[in-house]
Amino acid sequence: MTTTPTTLGTDRPVDNGVNVTALLGARDALSDAPAAAEFTWKATCTWQHGTHSRSTVDGFTGLGTEHRHTSTYTFDVDHPECFASADNGATPVEFVLVGLAGCLTAGVASVAQHRGIQLRSVTATVEGEMNVLGILGADPDVRNGFNRITARFAIDADASRADLEALLAQSQKRSAVFDVVTNPTDVLVELA
Amino acid sequence: MSHRLAERSVDHVVLERGEVADSWRTKRWPGLRLLTPNWMLGVPGQPAGHTDPDGFMTAPDVAAFVRHYACRTAAPVRAQTAVQSVRRGRRGYEVRTTDGTWHANAVVLATGASSVPVVPACSAALAPSVAQLTAQDYRGPDSVADGGVLVVGASATGVQLAGELRRAGRPVTLAVGEHVRLPRSYRGRDVFWWLDATGVLAERYDEVDDLSRARRLPSPQLVGSSAPIDLAALAAEGVRLVGRLVAVDGGTARFSGSLRNVCALADLKMARFLDRADAWARHAGLDGDLPPPTRPERTPISERPCLALDLHGDGVRTVIWATGFRPDHSWLDLPVFDRSGRLRHDGGVVTDAPGVYALGLPMLRTRASTYIHGAAADTAALADRLLAHLGR
Numbered sequence: 230m231t232t233t234p235t236t237l238g239t240d241r242p243v244d245n246g247v248n249v250t251a252l253l254g255a256r257d258a259l260s261d262a263p264a265a266a267e268f269t270w271k272a273t274c275t276w277q278h279g280t281h282s283r284s285t286v287d288g289f290t291g292l293g294t295e296h297r298h299t300s301t302y303t304f305d306v307d308h309p310e311c312f313a314s315a316d317n318g319a320t321p322v323e324f325v326l327v328g329l330a331g332c333l334t335a336g337v338a339s340v341a342q343h344r345g346i347q348l349r350s351v352t353a354t355v356e357g358e359m360n361v362l363g364i365l366g367a368d369p370d371v372r373n374g375f376n377r378i379t380a381r382f383a384i385d386a387d388a389s390r391a392d393l394e395a396l397l398a399q400s401q402k403r404s405a406v407f408d409v410v411t412n413p414t415d416v417l418v419e420l421a
Numbered sequence: 422m423s424h425r426l427a428e429r430s431v432d433h434v435v436l437e438r439g440e441v442a443d444s445w446r447t448k449r450w451p452g453l454r455l456l457t458p459n460w461m462l463g464v465p466g467q468p469a470g471h472t473d474p475d476g477f478m479t480a481p482d483v484a485a486f487v488r489h490y491a492c493r494t495a496a497p498v499r500a501q502t503a504v505q506s507v508r509r510g511r512r513g514y515e516v517r518t519t520d521g522t523w524h525a526n527a528v529v530l531a532t533g534a535s536s537v538p539v540v541p542a543c544s545a546a547l548a549p550s551v552a553q554l555t556a557q558d559y560r561g562p563d564s565v566a567d568g569g570v571l572v573v574g575a576s577a578t579g580v581q582l583a584g585e586l587r588r589a590g591r592p593v594t595l596a597v598g599e600h601v602r603l604p605r606s607y608r609g610r611d612v613f614w615w616l617d618a619t620g621v622l623a624e625r626y627d628e629v630d631d632l633s634r635a636r637r638l639p640s641p642q643l644v645g646s647s648a649p650i651d652l653a654a655l656a657a658e659g660v661r662l663v664g665r666l667v668a669v670d671g672g673t674a675r676f677s678g679s680l681r682n683v684c685a686l687a688d689l690k691m692a693r694f695l696d697r698a699d700a701w702a703r704h705a706g707l708d709g710d711l712p713p714p715t716r717p718e719r720t721p722i723s724e725r726p727c728l729a730l731d732l733h734g735d736g737v738r739t740v741i742w743a744t745g746f747r748p749d750h751s752w753l754d755l756p757v758f759d760r761s762g763r764l765r766h767d768g769g770v771v772t773d774a775p776g777v778y779a780l781g782l783p784m785l786r787t788r789a790s791t792y793i794h795g796a797a798a799d800t801a802a803l804a805d806r807l808l809a810h811l812g813r
Contacts, residue, residue, distance in 0.1 A: 263760065377725075395689045401682040402599075411678030413668045 247342040265292045274306070281307040281317040322357060322375070328406045330355040333380060336400030346392060349385040356380075378410065422529050422780060422796075423496040424465050425804035431811065435496050436518060438503035442487035444533065449480035450559045452585060454645025456577060458611050461794045464490060465801070469794075475611065477645025483793075508754040513776060527776040527807050530764075534782045534791070536749035540742045541573075546669040551732055552739045556582065559741060562589035568738030569593070571674065571730070573666045575600045577640035579743030580650045587660050592736065594727075595655060597680055598665035601641040602651055602687040602720070607698060608711040612643065619701045621694070622789040626768050629784070636784045639745065640791075652684065652720045663727045674730045674737075684720040692716060748782065769803045776810045778803045 259266040268291035274284040287301040305318030319327070330353045341348050357378045363371040384393050401407045426433045437443060455462075460474035467490060478486065491498055502520045509515070513526040538555035547553060552566050556578045559565070562585055569592040572583045583595045603612050616622045629635045644650040656662055664677035699714045730737070750757075750764055755774045759765050764779055768786045771777035779785065780799060789795030 391689065391692065394685065395693075398682055398685045398689055401679070402686060407679070407682075411664075413675060 326355045332406035424494045442484040445484040530779045535746035569736040574743035596666040603641040
């Protein structure tokens with residue numbers, strides 16, 4: 230496996246800032262220690278006022294122990310004024326798009342690093358189509374969630390279009406959020 | 422292997438639970454044809470026949486071929502002798518069978534890769550009114566209840582069954598997960614000619630990048646005939662393509678939203694192989710002798726792929742599981758399995774069981790190990806290892 234790829238025609242090493250060697254090492258190590266591979270991700274959400282809530286993310290468990298992020302991340306969640314709300318933050322469904330875009334983009338950078346493709350810029354525009362008659366309870370035949378999500382990636386890199394298509398395809402194949410939005414997940418919501 | 426052992430004067434028996442070529446006679450549908458053309462079917466001591474080099478054997482043809490080979494090599498076959506367990510004995514291994522117990526210094530596992538159909542857990546959620554079949558139960562379109570059919574799995578088996586049922590006039594939905602797309606022929610040559618010429622089939626298990634992935638690779642979307650069988654051809658014949666089956670609830674089958682991506686992955690991977698084939702042809706100086714390169718169309722995906730199907734409302738009366746097979750090594754009472762139950766072996770030399778060897782598993786020693794012709798090289802290498810184990 231190539232661990233320090235170089236761009237074709239130069240000796241400058243490809244550097245997208247992804248430590249592929251560490252990731253491949255983790256893959257091998259965790260294959261032999263399956264319990265350590267079990268992670269739990271966590272967010273805590275506190276109602277503020279109206280449809281406004283504030284979520285914090287500060288830690289998770291995995292590798293058999295608790296972890297703390299280097300700082301506590303805070304996210305304001307609300308609905309826009311046209312929904313008669315105060316628009317104190319992005320809507321929950323926009324956070325889903327943020328999650329998908331972030332996950333696919335991380336995948337693009339990692340796979341590019343592994344394949345020796347130097348990225349100069351990556352911009353993803355992610356759109357989710359939704360008929361709000363579903364969430365308004367106005368039409369039982371309309372689902373609440375997205376009818377379709379479209380992610381369009383503009384990538385500037387030393388690679389052919391076919392290589393970039395393969396990059397995007399592999400990034401979807403290994404994406405957690407792509408899996409979450411394309412496949413069913415068992416969800417348990419209960420009173421504490 | 423029996424032929425290899427006889428060549429090396431190793432005393433042995435071949436235990437067969439039924440008659441010779443039992444699986445090919447009783448566990449395959451009669452319309453099944455080998456994916457490999459006849460010119461590839463050379464086995465040790467018996468070169469490929471020359472009657473129809475570009476043809477493809479049916480399952481009954483293969484059974485006859487194996488019977489013929491068993492006779493010709495005078496293999497010491499004990500038919501109607503099912504192995505019940507293999508465990509360590511006082512010396513070597515104790516092999517219990519329905520016809521007595523054997524003590525062996527070495528054991529060769531040659532029961533193959535496709536003994537038990539793999540059926541996903543969500544099959545339990547299907548209503549009893551929907552019939553369920555596996556590829557081992559399928560005996561042709563007439564063996565399937567009238568009405569619509571959902572074929573789950575789009576590898577070699579799934580695409581063949583979907584095509585066969587569609588041509589018999591059935592409404593067919595095909596659930597498509599990750600798959601391997603290959604054209605039956607390219608630039609006037611069969612795809613196996615290219616796989617052989619470019620060295621793909623000779624790629625060794627200890628040279629590939631990701632061995633566990635290579636061993637789990639689904640069988641390519643091919644059928645033993647010149648007719649195209651890829652997803653584009655099936656869609657043109659009226660087969661409805663949907664994503665991987667991910668859940669069944671309340672009579673509704675749910676499909677993954679990843680259909681576009683699994684098709685993109687397969688299209689791109691096929692294009693990389695054809696690029697490699699073209700580069701090889703240029704390098705070999707054959708460019709002028711072959712028709713010019715072409716590229717198959719990308720797999721067309723409908724604007725709004727179906728994500729949920731009301732099986733009753735849609736008239737689906739049968740679900741066929743073409744979701745792969747696994748080997749049955751349940752009779753091996755030896756510490757030779759990994760945590761997912763797969764046999765641990767190094768190129769067919771079974772780990773932690775000296776003198777036990779495996780044959781006929783995907784990527785056992787090379788990519789050719791999956792195919793009948795791959796046995797020639799695998800048995801030669803493993804017979805030598807076996808001989809060394811016996812101290813000869």
